[in-house]
Amino acid sequence: MVIEEMGERAIIVKFGDEISPDAHKMVIALDRFLAGLKTLFEWIPSYASVTIFYDPEVIGHEEIVRIIGQFRPEEIEEGEKETIEVPVMYGSKYGPDIEFVSDLNKMTVEEFIKFHSSFIYEVWMMGFMPGFAYLYGYTGSKVPRLERPRKYVMAGSVGIAGNQCGIYPFDSPGGWRIIGRTELKIFDIHKNPPSLFDLGKRVRFIPI
Template identity: 45%
Template sequence: MYDRPKILPTGDRAIVVEFGDEISEECNARVLDLYNLLKNAKVDGIISMIPTYRSLLIKYDPLEIDFKKVSDFVETASNAKRGEYALKPKIIEIPVAYGGEFGPDLDFVAEYRKITPEEVIQIHVEPLYRIYMLGFTMGFAYLGGMSEKIATPRLETPREKIEAGSVGIAGSQTGIYPLDSPGGWRLIGKTPVRLYDPKRENPILLQAGNYIRFVRIEPDEFFSINEEVEKGTYQIKTYEYAGRQ
């Protein structure tokens, strides 16, 4: 991490506040603290923000607040104590049916790592995954925390269509496809929960700073949850994050 955050212009309507040049929880926490503080402070002229691994991009309206003012303000804010605006992270439970038609690459991952499919599942459901940021596509979360024991390279030839809800591994990353899309991740399971649902009040489920826990379900549970999701009666389980476990 840098001693002092760098404030850099990104054009004439945005600045980016860089806290470091690394992927770490500590650096990402600084980004999210500032994001949360500014979101709660509702500063006139700040339009929207994009928190990422190590920086916060802030879009502003120069007709309301100019570059110097927004930079000064953000400089002060980025050094402020976390106080009442500190992020209160949530854990979101993502039920996943593993293997078979839900995760056609589970066996490959097991073979590649020379362990059993059952072990792959156990290793995958064990950690709490931190949501560092969203990006790449609508609702896609960059997760941290997957064990290297199940790291597997991407497919050589990407699939043309991967269904929304598919859970995959690419290198040392794991992720969930929020939309039907082409992709090269090794698919190990699938969740019936919708990461993007236009009918929901908050159409996108995941937010940077929260955590994900994958919970293993059986195929029949997948279908019953799926039915509830379709009817709009399914309650996504979330609880407070009590700190590092």
């Protein structure tokens, strides 16, 4: 665990320089540890680090470092991980890149749908845009991004890039290969929390 400064209002607690299940485990543990405290700061968990934002008038950086010093990952219980079922219309106009990704995996489209929906995915990071979850679990061939991002990807589109999956919460430009679409509302400002996904939540794609 390494602590780095990012300006006078943030620090980054790092667990290595790689995306890995071990780093993810540590991030989950620190996230739970911080959630269990009555903290005067906000934080963003990511793949291998947790960035903590603070107001130096409210809490000093030494105090945050002291709090992090009390973090004992082995004492944090893993806890239940909620699984969210995401119904997906694979292929056709909903997933224009499904043939490309199926070919890449040397599968027919039908085989690929079965393959892609066989995994249990887990949210390893949120970001890019509100409600966007980076999902890990896919073990097929790594999928290259589009050479030129699409100007318009519809909300609910399910994409793959590398070995990550994600669902676009809003209509937006996007460079991931799109294989299907869900009608689930990924981000809803009338709900609290507004995001369907959160760090550590699990996801199953259900072909419909």
